[in-house]
Amino acid sequence: MSLAIQIEQISKTFGSLKAVDDVSLELQQGSLCGFLGPNGAGKSTTIRMIMSIISPDRGVLRVLGGSALDNKDRIGYLPEERGLYRKMRVGEFLAYIARLKGVHPTGLQQRIHDWLERVQLPGVAKKRCEELSKGMQQKVQLLSALVHRPDLLILDEPYSGLDPLNSRLITELIRDEQRRGATIIFSTHQMHTAEALCDRVLLINKGKKVLDADLSQLRAQHDGRGIIVEPSGDPTAYANAALAAGFAARAASTQKGLVEIELREGIGGNDALTAALAAGACRSVSLRRLSLEDVFVQLVGGSVAALQSEGGSADV
Amino acid sequence: MSDANRSSTHAYKRSWWSRTGTISWREFKHTALTKAFFFGAIVVPLLFLGVSFLIPFMIDKEAPPITGTVAVIDPTGKIAQAARFIIETEGDPGLFGELPPEAKAQIKDAAGAQSPGAGAMMEAVDTRSEIDLQWRVFAQEGIDGAPTIDALKAEVQSGELVALVLLTAAGADAKATEASESGLSMFVPSSSSPKHQRLIGRAFENALQDARVQSLGIADEDFDRVRQRPQSETFRISPNGGEEEExxxxxxxxxxxxxxxxxxxxxxxxxxxxxxxxxxxxxxxxxxxxxxxxxxxxxxxxxxxxxxxxxxxxxxxxxxxxxxxxxxxxxxxxxxxxxxxxxxxxxxxxxxxxxxxxxxxxxxxxxxxxxxxxxxxxxxxxxxxxxxxxxxxxxxxxxxxxxxxxxxxxxxxxxxxxxxxxxxxxxxxxxxxxxxxxxxxxxxxxxxxxxxxxxxxxxxxxxxxxxxxxxxxxx
Structure with missing residues (x-):
């Protein structure tokens, strides 16, 4: 399968600030990639360079097999800061963006009508953008990125400001687009959404890429390295017993009466469960699954080296 | 949504100018094809022109009528009467010479008539609705019961008089006075309208000028002819040989x-x-x-x-x-x-x-x-x-x-x-x-x-x- 995005060591500096520092990325066509990072990490700058809105100071960037400028019509983009012409009518705005993106006028109105129906905004085509609620405006903005059926969809914080129902609707739209064959890259702060949706995660911090991995690969690397026990007796006593038994590298009781145990090197999941039951009476024992949020906090919090020592694919 | 709409790729690739044209059209449409542009570029200029055309008429119609009493100290005994005649016949006088001959004749009669005695007062009621003036004309101040100038000024200040006009005996004699000397002073209340000041002032100026012309023995008609400055007539010859007034x-x-x-x-x-x-x-x-x-x-x-x-x-x-x-x-x-x-x-x-x-x-x-x-x-x-x-x-x-x-x-x-x-x-x-x-x-x-x-x-x-x-x- 060919590459949708190929970035080789791009950098961008604004004054004394290095916004993006030597970032590389290869994204297969048809993949769905979560682009994560704290505020000011360099996500939007990287996205703007992919969109060719700004040029990198150095490095090579290929989008859909060529220059991003030449392929603008094949890219859909939802910027972080939402923007609509306040006085323009919704249908007119979508038609304008679609025409700029190379959509032929024939059948355009029907296409806009269909899309508005799809996002549960029937009958708003004649309304002015300023008459819509914030959530409705956000959906119109998303449609402006989708209306020309792009091969590459770049969404910067698509869930920002949406209620749970509209968030679910956006998730369905994103999945539909992936099924259609579009490559999707989206940035978000909602880790659970990224975890549920993505098959690839890219984490960037202070302009540098700190993680680039398939989600399944990430789980395989981190899952099973810990267990959670609900002891029948005193959690502190159980934690001490687990440390004494030798299978736990660290054990700590939580406020909910649970004991979180980090396994020693070389102890497998099944061995750990047997040892946990032997250490004391338990109501439940389960393998701890590392969430994306844990990875995010660990990497952005400065524990990159710890992750590397565990054999992860962290790329500093 | 239909499959056709969901799966097709782009129908055509747009050229640089085609995309620029789309942006241009939006910019044009959202500026020129709006009510704001229609009003700003068409209706407002038309309104402006219309108002400019109507303002002169509105100003004339809205001018307040002049009513009240004018007091005059006129040692010559003829200027006040001539000025009064000008006001009552012309309203807004131009040059004396522009008055019709019959009006001039009446002014001459008035100027040549025996002037009222000291302290005598002329009473007149104007027949025109815009001008309704009473006249109090005195030969000299403070004689034969005539009020003093200070007393008349006090009446002006209190608004009882619309104007006090002071003339000198020498003012009507062109040989006895310098050309720069007016021989004419006017006092008006602070609330006086500039239009009314002009009306009364110009009438006295014209009457005085006419009296000076008469004192030199020049006929009115001769004076009018001298005053008429000849004006050149310029014609523009266009490239095709036609002549238009320049x-x-x-x-x-x-x-x-x-x-x-x-x-x-x-x-x-x-x-x-x-x-x-x-x-x-x-x-x-x-x-x-x-x-x-x-x-x-x-x-x-x-x-x-x-x-x-x-x-x-x-x-x-x-x-x-x-x-x-x-x-x-x-x-x-x-x-x-x-x-x-x-x-x-x-x-x-x-x-x-x-x-x-x-x-x-x-x-x-x-x-x-x-x-x-x-x-x-x-x-x-x-x-x-x-x-x-x-x-x-x-x-x-x-x-x-x-x-x-x-x-x-x-x-x-x-x-x-x-x-x-x-x-x-x-x-x-x-x-x-x-x-x-x-x-x-x-x-x-x-x-x-x-x-x-x-x-x-x-x-x-x-x-x-x-x-x-x-x-x-x-x-």
Whole structure:
């Protein structure tokens, strides 16, 4: 399968600030990639360079097999800061963006009508953008990125400001687009959404890429390295017993009466469960699954080296 | 949603100009095809013209009637009576000589009649509704029961008198008084209307003037003939041999008309460019547009769209002006070469000012910030308006020649020069101004485009002039 995005060591500096520092990325066509990072990490700058809105100071960037400028019509983009012409009518705005993106006028109105129906905004085509609620405006903005059926969809914080129902609707739209064959890259702060949706995660911090991995690969690397026990007796006593038994590298009781145990090197999941039951009476024992949020906090919090020592694919 | 709509790829690839055209059309449509433009560009000027036409009528009708008492100290015994007659027969008197002969005859009778005795008072009631004056005429103050001047002044102050007029005996004798001496003083209350002051004052001035003429033994008719200054009749011979009566005022106004027409059409569109660019930036729609078009396409689209608005205004106002001139038999004052040069300088002016405005709009976040950057540009552009009179009178003077080569005001001054008919501008200057002007225009377009490219993505505080220069040369 060919590459949708190929970035080789791009950098961008604004004054004394290095916004993006030597970032590389290869994204297969048809993949769905979560682009994560704290505020000011360099996500939007990287996205703007992919969109060719700004040029990198150095490095090579290929989008859909060529220059991003030449392929603008094949890219859909939802910027972080939402923007609509306040006085323009919704249908007119979508038609304008679609025409700029190379959509032929024939059948355009029907296409806009269909899309508005799809996002549960029937009958708003004649309304002015300023008459819509914030959530409705956000959906119109998303449609402006989708209306020309792009091969590459770049969404910067698509869930920002949406209620749970509209968030679910956006998730369905994103999945539909992936099924259609579009490559999707989206940035978000909602880790659970990224975890549920993505098959690839890219984490960037202070302009540098700190993680680039398939989600399944990430789980395989981190899952099973810990267990959670609900002891029948005193959690502190159980934690001490687990440390004494030798299978736990660290054990700590939580406020909910649970004991979180980090396994020693070389102890497998099944061995750990047997040892946990032997250490004391338990109501439940389960393998701890590392969430994306844990990875995010660990990497952005400065524990990159710890992750590397565990054999992860962290790329500093 | 139908499968056809969901799965097809792009129907066609758009060219650079096609995309630019889409942007231009939106810019044009959302400026010119709106109610605001219709009212601003058509209804408001028509209303302005209508009101300008009606104001003189409204002013005349709204003038308050003059009522009350006028007191006069008239040692001659004839000036007050003549002035009263002028007011009652003419209302707003012109020169005495303009009165009909029968009116003059009555004034002569009045002036020649035995003057009322000291302290005697004439009573009269005016028959005209706008003028209802009572008259108190005294030969001298404080004699035979006549009030003193101070007492009369007190009556003026209290509003009992609408005017107190003091005349001297020598004032009516041209030989006994210097020409600069008026021999006439008038006192009015502080609430007095200027129109009423003029009415009474002019009547006495004319009566006094007539008395002086009589004192010299000159017949009224002879005096009137002397006063009539002969006026030259000028005829303009047009290129096709026809003769039209020359109007010097129109001659002066035509170059100004050309310049103001250019100024208004260019600035209306350039100002729209400034506000629409700021709006797109503050609404954050700019990034959406830049994801669909390059900054150069966006810039070109916006400038060309507003150029169309400007051209429409030009055609609208320009054709109305030409129709007006033709109706006034002044059509031959505008030559084909004037029109060709106007078009060339208009293009130059539009692209210069539009580029400046769009660059400023891209560099700031709101209109308030724009004011500080637009201010210096506006000062440069007001110069042609300030200088239009001296340049029209001397289109080849040093001031005109130098300022007509300084952008961005140069196209306005050049059109002023070439349409001022009193002396033709040397051909080499016209050619040089076109070459230099278009060179400067392309330079400004290049600079504006570079600033626009960086500015549209910038947020926060507005840039300093030094930063703007840096933007122009950033990679």
């Amino acid at each position: 109007t010097r005022e129109a001659r002066m106004l035509i170059p100004a008309g050309f310049m103001f027409l250019m100024w208004i059409c260019v600035f209306t569109s350039a100002n729209q460019l400034l506000t629409s660019t700021i709006e797109e930036k503050s609404n954050k729609v700019m990034e959406v547009l830049l994801a669909a078009a390059s900054p150069m396409q966006l810039l070109a689209g916006k400038i060309l769209g507003q150029a169309l608005v400007s051209v429409i205004m030009l055609l609208m106002y320009g054709s109305a002006a030409i129709a007006g001139l033709t109706a006034a038999s002044l059509g031959d004052l505008i030559t084909a070469s004037d029109l060709v040069l106007f078009v060339l300088y208009f293009i130059m002016a539009y692209f210069m000012i539009a580029t400046l405005m769009v660059a400023v709009g891209s560099a700031v976040s709101d209109l308030r910030e724009a004011q500080s950057l637009v201010g210096p540009v506006m000062i440069l552009l007001i110069i042609p308006i300030m200088l239009w009179l001296p340049i029209s009178e001397s289109p080849n003077g040093m001031l005109a020649t130098i300022t007509s080569f300084i952008p961005p005001g140069m196209p306005f001054i050049m059109i002023l020069r070439v349409t001022a008919a009193n002396e033709p501008v040397p051909l080499w200057q016209i050619i040089a101004s076109l070459i230099w002007g278009y060179g400067a225009m392309f330079g400004m377009l290049w600079l504006g485009a570079r600033i626009f490219r960086v500015g549209v993505l910038m947020q926060g505080k507005p840039p300093t002039p030094k930063e703007l220069v840096k933007w122009a040369f950033v990679r």
